[in-house]
Amino acid sequence: MSKTKFNVAVVGATGAVGEQIIRLLEERDFPIDKLKFLSSARSAGTRVSFKGQEITVEEAGPDSFAGVDIALFSAGGDVSKELAPHAVRHGAVCIDNTNAFRMDPNTPLVVPEVNEAQIFEHKGIIANPNCSTIQMVAALKPLYDKYGIARIIVSTYQAVSGAGSSAIDELNRQTKDIVEGRVTEPAILPVGSLPVKHQIAYNAIPQIDKFQDNGYTLEEMKMVRETKKIFNDESVLVTATCVRIPVIYGHSESVYVELKQDYDLEEIRQLLADAPGVTLVDDPANQQYPLATDAAGKNDVFVGRLRRDLTNERGLNLWIVSDNLLKGAAWNAVQIAEIIAAAESNK
Amino acid sequence: MSKTKFNVAVVGATGAVGEQIIRLLEERDFPIDKLKFLSSARSAGTRVSFKGQEITVEEAGPDSFAGVDIALFSAGGDVSKELAPHAVRHGAVCIDNTNAFRMDPNTPLVVPEVNEAQIFEHKGIIANPNCSTIQMVAALKPLYDKYGIARIIVSTYQAVSGAGSSAIDELNRQTKDIVEGRVTEPAILPVGSLPVKHQIAYNAIPQIDKFQDNGYTLEEMKMVRETKKIFNDESVLVTATCVRIPVIYGHSESVYVELKQDYDLEEIRQLLADAPGVTLVDDPANQQYPLATDAAGKNDVFVGRLRRDLTNERGLNLWIVSDNLLKGAAWNAVQIAEIIAAAESNK
Numbered sequence: 001m002s003k004t005k006f007n008v009a010v011v012g013a014t015g016a017v018g019e020q021i022i023r024l025l026e027e028r029d030f031p032i033d034k035l036k037f038l039s040s041a042r043s044a045g046t047r048v049s050f051k052g053q054e055i056t057v058e059e060a061g062p063d064s065f066a067g068v069d070i071a072l073f074s075a076g077g078d079v080s081k082e083l084a085p086h087a088v089r090h091g092a093v094c095i096d097n098t099n100a101f102r103m104d105p106n107t108p109l110v111v112p113e114v115n116e117a118q119i120f121e122h123k124g125i126i127a128n129p130n131c132s133t134i135q136m137v138a139a140l141k142p143l144y145d146k147y148g149i150a151r152i153i154v155s156t157y158q159a160v161s162g163a164g165s166s167a168i169d170e171l172n173r174q175t176k177d178i179v180e181g182r183v184t185e186p187a188i189l190p191v192g193s194l195p196v197k198h199q200i201a202y203n204a205i206p207q208i209d210k211f212q213d214n215g216y217t218l219e220e221m222k223m224v225r226e227t228k229k230i231f232n233d234e235s236v237l238v239t240a241t242c243v244r245i246p247v248i249y250g251h252s253e254s255v256y257v258e259l260k261q262d263y264d265l266e267e268i269r270q271l272l273a274d275a276p277g278v279t280l281v282d283d284p285a286n287q288q289y290p291l292a293t294d295a296a297g298k299n300d301v302f303v304g305r306l307r308r309d310l311t312n313e314r315g316l317n318l319w320i321v322s323d324n325l326l327k328g329a330a331w332n333a334v335q336i337a338e339i340i341a342a343a344e345s346n347k
Numbered sequence: 348m349s350k351t352k353f354n355v356a357v358v359g360a361t362g363a364v365g366e367q368i369i370r371l372l373e374e375r376d377f378p379i380d381k382l383k384f385l386s387s388a389r390s391a392g393t394r395v396s397f398k399g400q401e402i403t404v405e406e407a408g409p410d411s412f413a414g415v416d417i418a419l420f421s422a423g424g425d426v427s428k429e430l431a432p433h434a435v436r437h438g439a440v441c442i443d444n445t446n447a448f449r450m451d452p453n454t455p456l457v458v459p460e461v462n463e464a465q466i467f468e469h470k471g472i473i474a475n476p477n478c479s480t481i482q483m484v485a486a487l488k489p490l491y492d493k494y495g496i497a498r499i500i501v502s503t504y505q506a507v508s509g510a511g512s513s514a515i516d517e518l519n520r521q522t523k524d525i526v527e528g529r530v531t532e533p534a535i536l537p538v539g540s541l542p543v544k545h546q547i548a549y550n551a552i553p554q555i556d557k558f559q560d561n562g563y564t565l566e567e568m569k570m571v572r573e574t575k576k577i578f579n580d581e582s583v584l585v586t587a588t589c590v591r592i593p594v595i596y597g598h599s600e601s602v603y604v605e606l607k608q609d610y611d612l613e614e615i616r617q618l619l620a621d622a623p624g625v626t627l628v629d630d631p632a633n634q635q636y637p638l639a640t641d642a643a644g645k646n647d648v649f650v651g652r653l654r655r656d657l658t659n660e661r662g663l664n665l666w667i668v669s670d671n672l673l674k675g676a677a678w679n680a681v682q683i684a685e686i687i688a689a690a691e692s693n694k
Contacts (some may be wrong), residue, residue, distance in 0.1 A: 032359060084538075086581070118538070132607065151659075153500050153603050155502035155588075155601035157504065157551040157590065157592065163634075172526075175522060175526055176526050179519075179522055179523050179526050190634065191634075192633060195634075196633065196634035198634075198638060199640055202594050202595050202639070202640065203591065203594060203638055203640045203641055204504040204592060204594060204599045204638070205635065205638065206599070206601075206636050206637075206651075206666045207631075207634060207654050211631040211632065211634075213632060214654065214657065215652075215653070215654035215655075216654060216657075229558070237428060237658035237659070238658070238666060239603065239658060239659075239662065241502075241601040241603075241652070241664055241666065243504065243601065245504065245551060245592050245593070246549065246592070246593050246594075247549050247550060247592075247593075249547050252551045252553070253688065254502035254553070254588040254590065254601075256500050256588075256603075262401050279502045284554075284558040285545035285558065285564060286543065287537065287538075287541060287542075287554060287558075288543075289553050289554065290553075291545060291550055291551070291552065292534075292550050292551055293545075293546055293549065294548070304553075304555050305562075305588070307560070307561065307562035307563060308562075309586045310561065310563075310571070310586065311497075311498060311584035311585070311586060312584070312586075315586065315588060317588055319553045319588065326379070330621045
């Protein structure tokens with residue numbers, strides 16, 4: 001590229017993540033030359049405002065990417081699988097927010113706070129990890145560097161927005177039905193494409209994405225595999241339980257980590273306080289800890305409830321919260337785009 | 348006692364747990380001679396129906412227990428501390444649902460499925476464990492017996508009803524405010540007696556009860572200490588993260604357990620299917636697993652999502668759900684009362 005302004009395409013411009021990507025490009029004044037909003041045929045024609053202008057969303061196709069420098073994909077794995085190779089063929093760098101290429105050995109899987117250098121190893125596509133993985137590895141990175149991580153046992157408390165706009169609508173509809181005394185029927189969650197539906201309002205559903213043959217869900221296996229790939233360390237053992245709860249924005253995670261060495265809790269507190277992209281909120285005396293409602297709308301990863309496992313000198317409990325649509329998706333993607341843009345501008 | 352009908356007192360008759368105790372005594376046709384409903388001065392005078400009769404709630408005092416055989420306490424720790432000794436003085440057996448006597452070495456802490464025999468070791472008071480502990484140990488008992496348990500790492504998803512009727516009202520009020528577009532203010536949760544309040548609607552609050560000096564909450568430490576006491580085994584290591592979520596009835600728990608021996612997953616499935624008071628709901632292919640909305644109103648503990656930790660041959664993940672007001676409180680207490688009554692009747 002070697003330029004200072006970029007032609008940018010947003011694929012999935014009308015989705016929950018796409019909307020946040022557009023808002024971030026606007027707010028952060030991303031150096032844009034031409035901007036293109038793409039979507040499925042169903043949403044094409046929608047008008048989306050950007051810096052006071054109305055941009056009409058176009059249907060995404062193999063030839064939508066002529067002249068595009070950076071393409072941000074968040075329209076589902078099938079769309080990425082089909083169209084990202086065409087974008088690459090047209091010379092674009094794709095930042096893909098879906099599961100399509102994450103475990104592809106030729107595709108870097110990047111959380112800038114952890115493995116920023118991988119961005120420049122790309123062969124056209126850079127994968128954005130799964131939301132629940134991103135916030136966990138961003139918070140654990142300083143611990144990994146200082147002490148090493150032997151294993152992670154994580155239980156998640158995930159917001160419905162991770163399942164898209166229709167899941168947000170579903171929680172709102174069910175809640176309204178129940179508040180107003182009507183019987184409510186589930187229609188979307190836990191997994192839109194599967195036959196069995198469960199109520200999410202006033203419930204906790206221990207299924208996110210489809211079950212694999214080993215009894216884990218795909219979401220749980222993403223946390224296992226992506227963590228190893230991002231740390232580039234197969235020795236990090238991970239076991240996960242992923243649960244959807246009636247929260248709209250912000251995933252919370254109860255993370256148990258066993259470090260490879262003895263640690264000093266005050267030192268960990270300081271490492272986290274100094275870590276880029278991480279905000280330490282850990283003041284039990286004043287009942288301060290990360291909360292989904294506080295994290296919503298913010299780019300950082302919030303960490304608190306730090307305490308030693310009383311039964312294991314190397315065990316540590318943490319509570320990690322972040323806005324799943326921002327650091328967990330749109331912000332991590334735009335952050336990667338900004339790093340690419342800065343590098344090109346400095347060439 | 349040695350009788351077939353019993354004089355029963357319910358202390359805290361108008362509270363969330365008291366209401367369920369009364370309903371269970373009614374439904375299960377508990378062998379009652381005289382029945383007395385007691386409460387604080389504030390609720391005294393309320394009329395509560397029982398088998399078609401209206402019973403007026405009386406203010407509880409030191410002399411309320413004359414002639415009482417079985418007193419079921421669920422009016423808070425302070426009331427139990429003050430009045431249970433008076434009930435014992437009058438010859439009653441107290442089944443106490445508060446934290447007042449749980450760790451007292453002279454007081455048995457009983458989950459009938461685990462340590463029923465302890466009931467008959469009482470010196471006047473039998474403690475009902477904390478809701479989050481009861482459902483966990485009831486489900487883990489068959490595993491403990493067969494393989495031994497080295498350690499437990501648990502993260503909870505707890506319903507607001509565990510914090511009493513005012514917390515249910517709070518979630519309902521906040522939800523209605525938000526659904527109807529009003530700003531909502533938290534007033535009760537996480538802990539009524541502490542100054543800082545957090546919104547529970549659309550949130551996950553990692554604080555249940557007060558913080559201890561070690562950084563854990565009292566609820567988390569209850570799970571640690573009570574588990575050891577109920578299994579009568581200090582070698583069972585427990586570390587807990589307790590979280591309140593916007594659910595009204597039913598606690599869910601993500602439990603990671605490391606057994607002392609290698610295990611066979613199918614055998615564990617069979618052990619749980621056969622365990623008293625436990626219902627196995629574990630059919631991922633058909634998206635069947637325990638859910639708070641399904642457990643609400645039922646006495647059993649529901650277990651599912653059984654799967655081996657892929658990184659530890661002795662590690663097992665489970666998802667344990669139960670109605671916190673029933674097996675977690677009222678049902679466990681009435682179950683103990685039934686066992687006492689049956690033993691007396693057979694004398």
